[in-house]
Amino acid sequence: MVTVDVELSKCTGCAHCRDVCPVNVFEMQPRERFPGIVDDPAVGAKFQFRAEKSAVINGPDCIMCEACLFECEGECITIVDDEGKTHPSTYK
Numbered sequence: 862m863v864t865v866d867v868e869l870s871k872c873t874g875c876a877h878c879r880d881v882c883p884v885n886v887f888e889m890q891p892r893e894r895f896p897g898i899v900d901d902p903a904v905g906a907k908f909q910f911r912a913e914k915s916a917v918i919n920g921p922d923c924i925m926c927e928a929c930l931f932e933c934e935g936e937c938i939t940i941v942d943d944e945g946k947t948h949p950s951t952y953k
């Protein structure tokens with residue numbers, strides 16, 4: 862089974878993942894839903910943190926298109942495929 866993970870301290874709330882995912886793996890939720898998460902200052906130096914963060918609501922449906930990995934500005938999405946190989950975000 863494919864697993865999808867978001868490292869929330871780096872998630873800026875840009876919503877690119879939700880917008881590009883063809884199978885609705887992600888949902889944007891108010892950051893208050895994630896108590897105790899401290900925004901990563903290194904990411905904050907490059908990007909603005911918004912009022913929401915990304916929640917993985919449907920990870921097993923991921924079809925490994927990798928679109929979110931290219932579009933995640935916080936470089937905080939990691940996908941582990943059926944064979945156990947790890948695929949990190951690679952925002953350009």
Ligand code: SF4
Pocket residue numbers: 865881882883884885886922923924925926927928929930940
């Ligand atoms: S790799 Fe594709 S299908 Fe999987 S979560 Fe990312 S955008 Fe969605």
Ligand code: SF4
Pocket residue numbers: 867871872873874875876877878879914915932933934935936937938
């Ligand atoms: S693309 Fe990355 S930084 Fe942007 S909302 Fe999704 S997980 Fe967060």
